[in-house]
Amino acid sequence: MLLINGQPCDSVSALDRGLSYGDGLFETIRFEQGKAPLWSRHMQRLATGCERLGMPAPDAALIWQEAQQVTDKLAQCVLRITLTRGLGERGYAPPIQVSPTRIVVAFPMPVVSRTLYLEGVRLHRCHTTLADQPLLAGIKHLNRLEQVLARAEWSDPAISEGLVCDSHGNVISATAANLFAVIDGVLVTPSVDRCGVAGVARAAILEAFPNCQVRDVALDEGVRAAELFLSSSVRGILPVQAVGDTVYAPGPVVRAMQQHWRDLGFAMEQA
Template sequence: MPSLACRILVNGQPEGAIDPQDRGLTYGDGLFETIRFVDQKAPLWPRHMRRLQDSCARLRLPCPEPECLWQEAQAVLHGLPQAIVRMTITRGVGERGYALPATARPTRIVAAFPMPALSVDVYRHGLRMRLCETRLSMQPQLAGIKHLNRLEQVLARAEWSDPAIAEGLLCDGDGRVVSAIMANLFAVIDGALVTPALERCGVSGVARAEVLAIREVQVRDLSLSELWQASELFLSSSVRGMLPVRALDDKTFLPGPVAHAMQQHWHALGFPMELA
């Protein structure tokens, strides 16, 4: 098993290979989960597994047993006190063409990466964002799912190279706010906590689900004009946690009490306190 930048198992085998005809490569036919581990524990594991199972059902894709995925995660995590595990599930190899194989034989890829460095300043004072020109396509059948096609996010992230800007804001084709490129978005507007509805496009993040479970949140369409009037913005990410926004283009914000409370909750779940 590789021991440098990442460690990978393919269908449980350290020397496994991906067939060039795998539908994950040819059609993006699959899903993935990106899970943060601390001391080989994953505080949001149940939420990741629920989303994976629900998404597999929506795509009519056989879902691996959570216990199998857990054991493989533990294998690739060995010796990494903090790590990110990416679990990729494809429909496997099938006959040429878009038709579903009569019998799917999914490919399972489990890879561990060292946890990237996180800036204390970002957690204390917030990050900077920009509004992206790239728009998300509306496809209700895929909305919420973390499917393998991330080309819209790739194009959005290619819009800037300034290292001072950490994230981009994505809207749909009608100009409604959807999310950040790598995170979900929350705004405090007129004292109410709001997050964009994701029935048309976007990814329903597990950190977002955690916020919805413990706070009263309005889940609805959100316009850019409303967003500019927010008193507080923050992002939720299963990898990076709860991140205040200090600026969106020329509009500045101050980290507020809601983001701070969510950071405290994040720490209580078992994640390190980056503010320390």
């Protein structure tokens, strides 16, 4: 089911600025049994994105109602909320009066095998690098061609994700997940101040493990880590088994993160 501005509908104006310019934001939110444990973090990031793009803040209570409507009776699903700057004249200038377009749709939960939670995922080392753009870094906007190009670099179904760097040789994230590493016994995650997305699963981990360092991580340093794992609000905590030919064994830190993830309310991943 799909709601557009609260109405059952499956299409948007061909003149919507979301389509014309990628002028908007989105969230993908995991629902289990009608609950979304990270809901308030998603709403917070959406509000931050609106502020950054100069768009009116959404009504989180209204979105919650619509989310209930589209996820009704689904045991598990992924809700996507897309918020655009709505219709506008041709040209980049934002309209003076903005009537945002709000799209709320439920997708089936992706199947992630138990083996991947247990043994980890394989990563392709992407050649596509992320550009430095502090004005857009961190928020989940609709300009995602870098991620599309990075994800298009491999088609082997045995490879679940890609390791993506910035243009300075720092590792930033996967194409659709954040990255954590255990380096010299310390939990570290790359800074997303210049590029990358500040994931809500990442934010939940940072709150629960305040000793985690947030800093630049050179690719070499990242690849030499004792443990590597991904965080995704949809897929949870996934150990990295390999980056190209470099292999890793899931260690105690990723297991603690998986336990924390289950404690948040995502019970199904019994790795």
